[in-house]
Amino acid sequence: MPGRRLVLGEGPEHAARQLAMMCALLAVLSLAESLLSPDGRRWALPAVGAVSAGLAAVAWWSPWPRYGPRAPLVLCVPLLGVLCACAWAFAGYGVGTAPFLMLLAAWAGLHYTARTALALGPFLLLVYLPPRIAVGQTPVMLASAALFVCMSAGVGVLIARQVAYHRRAREEVRRMERWRAALTATLAHDVRSPLTSVQFAVECLADGEDDLPPARREAIAATALRQVNRIRRLAAGLLDADRVDAGGLRLDLETVDVRSLAEEIAGYLNAPVAVEVPEGLTVRADPERLEQILVNLATNSIRHGAPPIVISARRQGRAVSVCVRDHGSGVPEDKREMLFSRFSSADTSPDSVGLGLWITQELARAHGGAVSYAPADPGSRFTVTLPGDGPVPAERADERAAR
Known part of the structure; x- marks a missing residue:
């Protein structure tokens, strides 16, 4: 098992060690074939084996994590040079040049992107075709060689796509596991x-x-x-x-009077909230979801800020901006970047699981709007921008006033 952990895995160190194994295999095959090759070619095989062994040592023992995730790709240059020399010496037949080219393409696809595997294709052609052209192989054989190189690059691209798919699936599983763990902690504690x-x-x-x-x-x-x-x-x-x-969040959109909704919310919160919204200002929104947005922001200001808490709104072109401001100490700079993320550590109230601001952002996006934070000096200002609507008709305003 320890040996597997040294070779199998992800990251530059594992990629380099797999390439080292490939170079070591090339060195062994070169030395073995040197015993069977004609006298005129024996000089090349030990040289190929020696260079391959040196590359294997460099690839295995170099501190690749220091150099970045793509650093092992540098080793492809000398390895391609060795394979090219081998192909020229043996007209493409020596020590299994073709299998090593396919192995190199598969290695690139396993550890890097499909573009990397595809970009390797022309270099494989430069290694594999010229020696065959030089010895006068037939057009059919040359076409077969070119097809083989294209297939090798295609294998690399296919492997890269499949690996990327599995990485996304694994990340999704990890995300769901984090969500399940957080949910369990919420149920156990909150x-x-x-x-x-x-x-x-x-x-x-x-x-x-x-x-x-x-x-x-x-x-x-x-x-x-x-x-x-x-x-x-x-x-x-x-x-x-x-x-x-x-993706099952549904909205029942209608024209909502922002002032009436804000006054209704201020009436049942457990702290005084001032409403500074002009008459007749409306938005196109789901009333229940908009109420949830404002309640989340207002209760957040009540928990973490200081009075007075003010809900204000104004029209900005065809949109409407609704602001909830407090006069507390504001959000620390180190927590602003993750303020609207799920399970945000910026929301530390005892009856919160860190979902309020994240849900507020998702609800605003579902309406075609956005939510943002800005320091108010003193305090915090959360602004929700939503699509506007025309003024409330007089009869509808009278109906809402009566309700």
């Missing part, structure tokens, strides 16, 4: 805490019966409801994340 609070509240209400004062009973019930809402938000975030991954 859901357990509110469930404990709900259990405590229910036990207090069950044991207290009529002895509890009404105010105390209401406080316990309110605590239980807050924790239930917390679990509901966690579940909604996880479900939305799953829908985004599966």
Whole structure:
């Protein structure tokens, strides 16, 4: 097994060691064939073997990770030179020149891109065809040789495409494993805490019966409801994340009055939120999803920022920008780059799994918009840009006011 780990794998070190094995095989075959070749050709084979052995040593023991992932490709130049000399000395027949050319193309496809394997094709032709032309082989044999080289390059391209496919599939599996591990951690940690609070509240209400004062009973019930809402938000975030991954997020678009929606949201948040949105400003959006966007941003500002929290909006050409600003310390620079990533470490509140800002970004994109962060000096400013809509008709505005 240790020997396999030295040769099999990915990265420049493994690529170089596989090429070293190829060079070592070429050296052994050259020395073996030198015993059977005619006297006039024996001088070339030991030289080919010696150079191949030297290349094998360089390829095996050089510190390739220091030089970059594509550094082993440099070894193709001397190896092609050795194969070219061998082909000239033996008119393409000596020590299995053709199999080594195919092995080299397969090696390039195994460790590098399809373009690399394809770019190697002309060099293989330069190694394989001129010696055959020089000895006057028939056009049919030359065409067969050219076809063989093209097939070798094609094998390299096919291997490169297949390897790339498997790498993408493996990365997808790893991503899903990370998602599953994060989900398990969420269920084990973030859901357990509110469930404990709900259990405590229910036990207090069950044991207290009529002895509890009404105010105390209401406080316990309110605590239980807050924790239930917390679990509901966690579940909604996880479900939305799953829908985004599966491409099953659907929007019911309609004209939404931004001021009415912002005032409704400010009315049920657990902190004072000011609304500075002009009358009649509308967007084309899914009302529930837009509410989720603003609630996510507002609760994020409440958790991590400082009052006053302000929801404002303005028209920018044919789009509408909705801003949620707080007056806290802002987001540290080292966390801004990953702010909207899934399971962002910038969101460290106890009832969050780091999905809120990521879901907000995905919902904005689903609407054809975007979300961004900017320091507000002091505080943070999150801006959602969505497609605008015409002004709300008077009768529709009266209906919403009545509701």
